[in-house]
Amino acid sequence: MKIYSYIIIALFAILFSCRNDFDFEPSVGNLSFSKDTVYLDTVFTNIGSSTYTLKVYNISDKNIAIPKLQLGNGINSKYRLMVDGMPGQVFENIEMLANDSLFIFIEVTADVADANPTDFLYTDQILFGTDGNFQKVELVTLIQDAxxxxxxxxxxxxxxxxxxxxxxxxxxxxxxxxxxxxxxxxxxxxxxxxxxxxxxxxxxxxxxxxxxxxxxxxxxxxxxxxxxxxxxxxxxxxxxxxxxxxxxxxxxxxxxxxxxxxxxxxxxxxxxxxxxxxxxxxxxxxxxxxxxxxxxxxxxxxxxxxxxxxxxxxxxxxxxxxxxxxxxxxxxxxxxxxxxxxxxxxxxxxxxxxxxxxxxxxxxxxxxxxxxxxxxxxxxxxxxxxxxxxxxxxxxxxxxxxxxxxxxxxxxxxxxxxxxxxxxxxxxxxxxxxxxxxxxxxxxxxxxxxxxxxxxxxxxxxxxxxxxxxxxxxxxxxxxxxxxxxxxxxxSFGTTDILGNQRNNPTTDIGAYNFSIFD
Structure with missing residues (x-):
């Protein structure tokens, strides 16, 4: 029985000495994204948006850890993120396996007062990396007052x-x-x-x-x-x-x-x-x-x-x-x-x-x-x-x-x-x-x-x-x-069709529309 025990111990030693699947290296600047700008469709002031998706790719052959993943305005941002099932605005040491991808879910609830007064756009960024060396994905939403x-x-x-x-x-x-x-x-x-x-x-x-x-x-x-x-x-x-x-x-x-x-x-x-x-x-x-x-x-x-x-x-x-x-x-x-x-x-x-x-x-x-x-x-x-x-x-x-x-x-x-x-x-x-x-x-x-x-x-x-x-x-x-x-x-006398076109003599068309030529 001892010989089998030694063999098993040796096999585990070999396996764990050779594997580096779960070693993560801090890495910045090598990510790829499904889009460089996420446009969240128009929302009314103080009404939440639908959920939008950004896909992040680790295109390297190494496991990496993103030191920081955060919104540009941090905890003051009106955007909300969901990363690896966790909600928030600031995240640290987000791990990604080699050649793997990560989904980020994005929502926003903002007041028209938060938007640019000239175009009513509310903007922010998702930052990936570390201070002074960030990759960026832009976030843009039109806020409509009502x-x-x-x-x-x-x-x-x-x-x-x-x-x-x-x-x-x-x-x-x-x-x-x-x-x-x-x-x-x-x-x-x-x-x-x-x-x-x-x-x-x-x-x-x-x-x-x-x-x-x-x-x-x-x-x-x-x-x-x-x-x-x-x-x-x-x-x-x-x-x-x-x-x-x-x-x-x-x-x-x-x-x-x-x-x-x-x-x-x-x-x-x-x-x-x-x-x-x-x-x-x-x-x-x-x-x-x-x-x-x-x-x-x-x-x-x-x-x-x-x-x-x-x-x-x-x-x-x-x-x-x-x-x-x-x-x-x-x-x-x-x-x-x-x-x-x-x-x-x-x-x-x-x-x-x-x-x-x-x-x-x-x-x-x-x-x-x-x-x-x-x-x-x-x-x-x-x-x-x-x-x-x-x-x-x-x-x-x-x-x-x-x-x-x-x-x-x-x-x-x-x-x-x-x-x-x-x-x-x-x-x-x-x-x-x-x-x-x-x-x-x-x-x-x-x-x-x-x-x-x-x-x-x-x-x-x-x-x-x-x-x-x-x-x-x-x-x-x-x-x-x-x-x-x-x-x-x-x-038909004295009427126009639904588009304002006159109904003319000697004949007119059945229905709400005069006939038109279309492709």
Whole structure:
């Protein structure tokens, strides 16, 4: 047995005398980096960024120890690093094996006051090496100032918080239902008049912002409104929303009003469901929206009821609604007039006219290219068929209804025909009834009077709208579109398309856009 013991001891002695895998030499100046400057995308003042990655390479054949790895501004930097799973701003003796690499994760939370006053850039450096001999990687972030609207909070004795909220009534068991929200004020001590949103800097909304009873929120052309997760805007009983966007002349959309999420990074620019909805509650009145784009909500606009008058409760002119995880425009017993309305990429429907109501849309493009077989462009129902939920009017003139699924329109009717009134005039409709399951359904008789002079796309080759790039929300129609020159001019008189182009005699085009020539 002794001889085996000696052999084992000798082997260990040889192995450990020859290995130098875990010897680390101090080294500076020999690192390589995945990038020499890390650009962290624009963030709002005092809102944290996404996490960005820098990869550091030891390109030598030796194990090294980086004497110092730190931010140029040290512990005072607004940037944060994660190195080998440890957070901080200053690190020492960071070990790297030969020909190995190291990931550094970078975040920032800064105030606009920290940035350069001329360009609003906040900068720093990551330093690698030792004093007087550092390799550097630059860090650059644009800090954008904003108006912040959020519910007030009060700290409780147990260190939890009670937030400002508004009542939504009671549930089926009689229990009160509330939502975290702040009521907009004309004399807010920080923001001033919160019922007038201007275009001097963006607005960032936390929770729901509420337009109080009898008040009007006015939004100027060019305003940018950003909603945090689980936030939105509520238009109360007898309150109004006036969005006064105008036609833009450049790709910057300088005059368009845009409602979207508060994540400014490019990877979030088209992500659905980032925030809640614009909610027009029962009794809201005289709502007029012009040149407005709504993006990345759960429901773009939720309309629950009407103001009881013969005038539309909600007037829409040049409206785009994209990337809603549920529905683009969801109305329940609503009263809506729409001209040049465009929807696309919505989880269930671009436009849903439910629980009856009164609707008229002209020269609108109701598209839906959401990647699911269960979505549609237009959904219409009258709930239980009673007079309370009667569909008194659903008129569509010179509109396109087209989806990536077979059926771009869907009806659910209850009760007598008198409680379900709809009319399509000179519309282009995709309806590919390949199995003839709707051939005898009276709701879908496209040769009947309910579909006057309509073009029906029974497959992708017939009556195609020739959209430019629908998956990217580009629903302009090309010169080969079935909608080109086939609109009824009587519905076009005195109107322009959504881009401000005149609709000219003797013919006009179906949908929200005049045809254009594109690559």
């Amino acid at each position: 108006y912040f609207i959020y519910p007030e909070r009060v700290q409780n004795p147990d260190n939890t918080y009670t937030y400002e909220n508004v009542s939504l009534g009671t549930d089926e068991n009689g229990n009160p239902v509330t939502i975290k929200a702040s009521v907009l004020s004309e004399t807010d001590p920080i923001n001033g008049d919160e019922l007038h949103w201007n275009n001097t800097k963006p607005y960032v909304i936390y929770g729901y912002a509420v337009i109080p009873n009898t008040k009007t929120l006015t939004v100027d052309a060019g305003a940018r409104i950003h909603f945090h997760s689980e936030s939105g805007l509520i238009v109360s009983d007898e309150a109004s929303l006036q969005v006064n966007g105008t036609i833009s002349t450049t790709e910057a959309l300088e005059n368009e009003v845009i409602f979207e999420g508060d994540r400014l990074e490019p990877n979030f620019s088209e992500v659905p469901g980032q925030w809640g909805t614009i909610w027009f509650t029962l009794g809201s009145t005289n709502n007029n929206l012009t040149n407005l784009t709504i993006k990345n909500a759960t429901v773009g606009m939720l309309v629950t009821g009407n103001d009881g008058t013969t005038n539309p409760t909600l007037n829409l002119n040049n409206i785009q609604v994209y990337n809603c995880s549920n529905v683009g425009i969801l109305a329940r017993t609503g009263s809506i007039y729409g001209l040049n309305v465009v929807t696309n990429n919505c989880g269930e429907a671009g436009l849903a006219c439910t629980f009856g109501g009164s609707y008229e849309f002209t020269h609108s493009t109701i598209g839906n290219y959401w990647p699911s077989q269960n979505q549609t462009s237009l959904f219409v129902d009258n709930y239980d068929g009673t007079i309370e939920y009667a569909l008194t009017k659903a008129n569509f003139n010179n509109c396109i209804f087209y989806s990536s699924t077979n059926y771009s329109i869907s009806f659910e009717k209850e009760g007598p025909d008198t409680n379900f009134n709809y009319q399509f005039n000179n519309c282009l409709i995709k309806f590919n009834d390949f199995s003839n399951q709707f051939s005898n359904d009276p709701l879908y008789q496209f040769s009947g009077s309910k579909f006057a002079n309509c073009l029906v796309a029974t497959n992708t080759a017939t009556n195609n709208p020739d959209f430019k790039n629908p998956t990217k929300n580009q629903l302009l129609i090309g010169e080969n579109s079935a909608g080109k020159g086939t609109a009824d001019i009587s519905y």
